[in-house]
Amino acid sequence: MSTDTPAAQQRIPEKSYDDDVSTPSGSDSNFEDDPVVLHARRSVEVTGRDREILDEEEEREKLLTGESVKEASKGFFSTRYKDERHGGNLSNEEKRKSRRLRKRRRHVNGSRHDEEGELMYEMEEGGPISYSSSQASESSADLDKLDVARPPMSKKRKLALWHIVTISILALFFLLTFGAYKVSHKSRTRPHLALQSNGTSSFAPTTILVSLDGFRADFLHRGITPTLNQFIAEGVSPKHMLPSFPSVTFPNHYTLVTGLYPESHGIVGNSFWDPDLGQEFYYTDPARSMQPKWWSGGEPVWVTAEKSGVKTAIHMWPGSEAGMEFSATYLDKFNGSESLPRKTERMLGLLDLPGEQESAGLALRPQLIAAYVPVVDADGHTYGPNSTEIWSTISDVDTMLHHLFIGLEERNLTNLVNVIVVSDHGMATTSTDRCVQLDDLIDLDLVEHMDGWPLYGLRPKNPIDLRGLYDRLLVESQATGNFEVYLRDENMPERYHFSKNDRIAPLWVVPKTGWAIVHKEDFDVKKAKANGEIYHPKGLHGYDHEHPLMRAIFVARGPAFPHTPNSRLEVFQNTEVYNILCDSLGIEPKPNNGTLRLPLKPVGLHADKSTSSYDAPVDLPPNHTEPQASNDPSNDDHSITADESVVAEQETKNKEAMSKFWAYVKAKMKAAQAWANKVIEALKGGSKGDHKHAGEETPEQGEPS
Known part of the structure; x- marks a missing residue:
């Protein structure tokens, strides 16, 4: 290809030459081989290089003084190509010299200068520069200058x-x-996370959680729970634990193992309607309720544990049979007729399984055992929370725990295994005289779904009827004071945490503690009173979760709770239990509504004089009706409203009966002691008459039987 092409001319680097030196013309071959010419050419090149260095210094000075690259480049190119722009032409010899010099520079510096120079211009100017045909012929020498004197960094x-x-x-x-x-x-x-040995086996952090459904906090003060009271004396506990609203079984048991309010985990009642699914949840129908779609709002502790590689055993816990993604390693389905001794055997049997160190391919011991005990709740519903039968049931449950603790002691696990005993809610006595006939207050034909019990959530068929139903119920509520009425999206008490879920009905009727909302399909109040019928169940819960009769329990002991025995905690809500369980096992809990973490911080001892007194909550008898509530807004919306004289009279009767009972016991003990003394004296003295008289000793007359 000819070297005189326009493209070749455009790429001539003008500053490679000295303007004062003339270039001889002639044949390329003769000119190239002549030593004199070569020497002259080298001199010209050296002079040109000196000129180039001066130009570079001048260009660097311009750049350092703040001139933009674009302006400098314009001046640079305008000087470089002034001969061409004004019609100046280079001779053929000059063109050849330019080509040779350009090749030599490319050989030394490589083609990288062209690329880096172009990139530098694009970066500094915020985008690629459009060059004219003359500007596109920039030489490697000019790009060398950019390498030596790079412009200041742009903003x-x-x-x-x-x-x-x-x-x-x-x-x-x-x-x-x-x-x-x-x-x-x-x-x-x-x-408490290191492996510990009981002498025969190594134990990883292990926790037993026992739930006593329906065990009211004041049941601990009836003198029939020596095991639980000793457990409190050895462990750490608050005076009571608050359930979540509504205070019913399924929502609270799922709160205990997820740390979430019912509005957050989605099990908002024992029964409720889901408008998105178009289906009803009903707790006693496993075909409907034990499906994963209902339980997706929270992650129970056994799932958290299994994901973390911790094996779990769940014994009849509400919701454990829902077929979640991670099921418990050992899962016992609900069996309401299972005996209490069998539950104890099951828990101890799980502890007897080999640990990871001794398994040798056998079943591994679980680190979390959660057991559900329903009998106190069942008998509380059937007989009432103050019945003779419930006293016997409470005693049986205490005996079950006694056998569990004895089993731990026999295995040398008392100080190695954490034990947490909780309940989900309390219980209140009901009465036929404390029933609100819902049919007499509103037109139930306007209602499509009724959720819950003994409180009711109402879903009107037509949303336009919602306000009318609320207004009618509000008038009756203010007139009688037997129940409260709330709109989910307007005036639901914030402390209930019961509004942020579509499964919660838009209108709620919440009875006062001890009252029940009924409709004639289930219970006709007028007919029942006329016929002397008794309302069943005799015990109910589901009321305001802060009412004293709804209080639950929490007691803990073990290596995760290294506190002074009989330590007392501030009262807390059952949303805190999930975090405590996770920390006791050494696993990270999922986000939840709880805030407590181990180690717990006691505020004193239960034996402290300032806090050792106990005020028993008032549970109204079956034949008593509370007076109408005052409309005074200063009254606490969850205070006890029973007439003080009636309450005082009832308490006086209870104290008198208890006093007579203990007087009777003491009299019998004294009589037995006197009889024993006389028998001993008769044996010593050989007095037959005295012996006969001692054997005929009878209790004093007039003592209660």
């Missing part, structure tokens, strides 16, 4: 660099903070 690049540095610092700070948290968290739970 955009400075800002980008600042962002990168800032983000890096923040990321480093986050990593350091997270690392410190992990270290502190590990150190907080480390003492």
Whole structure:
């Protein structure tokens, strides 16, 4: 290809030459081989290089003084190509010299300068530059200048660099903070997480959770629970634990193992309508209720544990049969007729399984055992929370726990295994005289679904009827004071945490504690009173979760609770139990509504004089009706409203009966002691008459039988 092409001419680097030196013409071959010419040419090139260095220095000075690259480049090119722009022409010899010099520079520097130079211009100017045909012929020598004297960093690049540095610092700070948290968290739970031996086997952190359904907090003060009272004396507990609203079984048992309010985990009642699914949840129908779709709003502790590699055993816990993604390793389905001794055997049998160190392919011992005990709730419903039968049931449950603790002691596990005993809610006595006939207050034909019990959630067929139903119920509520009425989206008490879920009906009727909302399809109040019928169940729950009769229990003991025996905690809600369970096992809990973490922080002892007194809650008898509530807004909306004289009279009768009972017991003991003394005296003295008289000793007359 000819070297005189226009393209070749455009790429001539003008500054490679000295303007004062003339270039001889002639044949390429003769000119190239002549030593004199070669020497002259080298001199010209050296002079040109000196000129080039001066130009570079001048260009660098311009750049350092703040001139933009674009302006500098324009001046640079205008000087470089002034001969061409004004019609100046280079001779053929000059063209050849230019080509040879350009090749030599490319050989030394490589083609990278062209690429880097173009990239530099694009970055500085915020985009690619459009060059003219003359500008496109920039030489490698000019690009060398850009390598030597690069322009100042642009504002955009400075800002980008600042962002990168800032983000890096923040990321480093986050990593350091997270690392410190992990270290502190590990150190907080480390003492009870190491493997410990009972002499025959190694035990990883292990926790037994026992739920006594319907065990009211004041049942501990009836003198029939020596095991539980001793457990409190050895462990840590609040005076009572608050359930969640509504205070019924399924929502609260799922709250205990998820740490979420019912509005958050979605089990908002024992029965409820889901408008998205178009189906009803009903707790006693496993075909409907034990499906994963109902239970997807929370992650129970056995799922959290199994995901973390911790094996679990769940014994009849409500919701455990729902077929979740991660089921418990050992799952016992509900059996309402199972005896209490069998439950104890099951828990101890699970502890007897080999641990990971001794398994040798056998079944592994679970680290979490959660057992559900329904009998107190069942008998409380059937007979009432103050009946003779419930006293016997409470005593039986206490005996069951006694055998469990004895079993742990026999296995040398008392100080190795955590035991937590809880309940889900309390119980209140009902009465035919404390029933609200819902049919007499509103037109139930306007209602499509009724959720819950003894409180009712109403879903009108037509949303336009919602306000009318509410207004009618509100008038009756203010007139009688036997129930409260709330709109989910307007005035539901914030402390209920019962509004942020579509499964919660838009209108709720919440009876006062001890009252029940009924409709004639289930119970006709007028006919029942006329016929002397008794309302069943005799015991109910589901009321305001802060009412004293709804209080539950929490008691814990074990290596995860290294507290002074008989330690007392501040009262807390059952949303805290999930975190406590996870920490006792050394697993990380999922986000939840709880805030407590191990180690717990006691505020004193139960034996402290300032807090040792106990005020028994008032549970109205079956034949008593509360007076109408005052409309005074200063009254607490969950206070006890029983007439003080009636309450005082009832308490006086209870105290008198108890006093007579203990007087009778003491009299019998004294009589037995006197009889024994006389028998001993008769044996010593050989007095037959005295012996006969001692054997005929009878109780004093007038004592209660």
